[in-house]
Amino acid sequence: MIAGGIEISSAPPRAAPPRRTKARRSPSAGARYFSSKRAIDEGYLVTICRWDPARVRREFARIRWGSHLCMPCPHCGTLDEHRWYEERGVWRCLNGACRKYFGVTTGTLFDAHQRDLRNIYIETFLWSCGAAGIPALTVRAMVGTVSYNTSFSTIQKVREGLARGHNAGLIAGVVEIDGAHASGHDAAGKRGRPLAQQRPKGQAEMDAQAQSVMDAFNRKQDQKRLTPAQRRALKAENEELRRDGLVRDPNTGAILPHNRRMVMTLRRRTGNPGDGSVWTKVGVGMAETPEVAEYLAHRHVLMPESILATDLGVAFSKLGKKFRLHTTVNHSETLVGPNGEHVNMAESFTARQDRAEAGIYLNIEPKYLHEYACETAFREDHRRVSPRLKTEKLLFWALNVGKSQYWRNYTAGENRQFEELVPKRRAVGASSGPRKRVPGQEMEIRPPR
Ligand SMILES: [Zn+2]
Structure with missing residues (x-):
């Protein structure tokens, strides 16, 4: 702006933008794929x-x-x-x-x-x-x-x-096995109540929480020093729990909610850096027990020629001896061990399964959890495949596994009568219970003429 021959600047000189001190994070392989053609x-x-x-x-x-x-x-x-x-x-x-x-x-x-x-x-x-x-x-x-x-x-x-x-067939190579809790969250019980994080915890509550962590740790330590008689007593107690449809978490000793399940993942690494894993098998058990892990490993892994990678869960110590090599990572200390031991590809599956449960399907019934886990395994394995090829693969299986065993006449009221669990299927009724028809009631919902 020029006034009377004198140049007046109306705006103060602009300050130079601050220098970027941190390097920009390069996009992940997934982000690069999704923005590509x-x-x-x-x-x-x-x-x-x-x-x-x-x-x-x-x-x-x-x-x-x-x-x-x-x-x-x-x-x-x-x-x-x-x-x-x-x-x-x-x-x-x-x-x-x-x-x-x-x-x-x-x-x-x-x-x-x-x-x-x-x-x-x-x-x-x-x-x-x-x-x-x-x-x-x-x-x-x-x-x-x-x-x-x-x-x-x-x-x-x-x-x-x-x-x-x-979710059929065998895998061989470096196989990661891990379990993750699914279902059995009391979502309805939280409705209408403030979030736990929003109110400050009292000293007594914090002490109780610390004590429960210590108790779990001590129980685990005690289990290692049991006499044969105590071991038998614990087994009998667990058997009794199982009859009531409950199960004890072998890692912490806590009794799990009746509708809690454990989604077990078996993932074979590709071995190519950046490619992760593209062969995944899943199974659903009541808890991460040696029987469940062993059953799934027998069903899906060529054990003598494979390498097992797990965390320090009690389910895998005996199973590891059947493999050529067993590598473990202590998750309470690190995500990757000193020699590169990890189960991060199995954890990647778990993250997607958690997203599906927490963000999309919300209340996955234990009865159908196995199918949802298979879906996550498919999505995880085909994460860098275009929708057209995915559709063709989905339809290939839908058209090549024979007639439907679970969903024929579903709309006519027929329901699958079991839950796909390992090591054994469990009989369950229809999700909504038996149909209750009160004679004459159908007429009441019609508007009057
Ligand atoms: Zn013919």
Whole structure:
């Protein structure tokens, strides 16, 4: 600004920005992947929406059999170029002894479905996009499915495919095993009450907390010095607890809530720096006990040629002797041992499972926890895979593990009668209890004419 030949500056001179003293944190491999072009399938959702029914069927056939021209008959297994009936949308078996008709979902989890195949494809695609999970209610809102049960049972069938497809088979190499508590949090009990952190703790409360930590530590120490008679007494006591549906945490000695479960993870490292792990198996037990760990290791790991990596949990000391080598890390001291021992890839799975439980699904019923853990294992293993490939993998398992064992006739009121637990399944009833129909009551909800 110039006034009377004198230059007047109206604003004070600007101070130089403070020098950045800390180095900017470089983005993680996950962040780099998600901002790259590989993480997306450009315009794929719009493409799916434009497919005509024949194209959707071809896509399903390609995912299921690898071809829509030549396939094995689901009834007799004859591999041939079976006869195609365009107007009915089915094939007819060329084997003279069979001659049966079949569609692209015959003998799969979607057997006898009554939905548009494209809707199943779109729901699976949208559901696969979540990092830790997507609720069926959200999928219902996105696709515009009228009934919640329809979306829910479709997604549960996809989960069943994961539980019976992805979570099967053996792994070998450096295998990390770890357990994490899941379910059994009394969320409803906290409703309407102030958070514990918001009110200052009294001295007595803090003393009690310190004492309980000391007690747990002492119990663990005492267990090491038990006489055979005391050991038998403890075993009998634990057996009695088990009959009541309760279990004692072998690490701390505390009695766990009746709906608490332990999600056990078995992850094989890729061995390539930065790649983490992409082979994960899971199982759900009542607690992190030697029996549960041993059962899962027998089911999923080639033990004599593998290396076991665990923390110092009591479940693994005996199991470690069956492996070629057993490395442990003491989590009360460090996350990585002096020679690089760690279970951080198993912890990474646990973090995602916790996110799914705390942030997305909120109240995962113990009855279905195994399926949710399988879902997390899939999401963890395919964290750097585009949604299109994930959808194709999800559908591959849904179309290749046979008919649904858990979700057939679900909408008609049939429920699975067991909980998938290791080492043994446990019989449980329907989540909502038996149906109670009071005669005449159905009429009352109708508006008067
Ligand atoms: Zn046939």
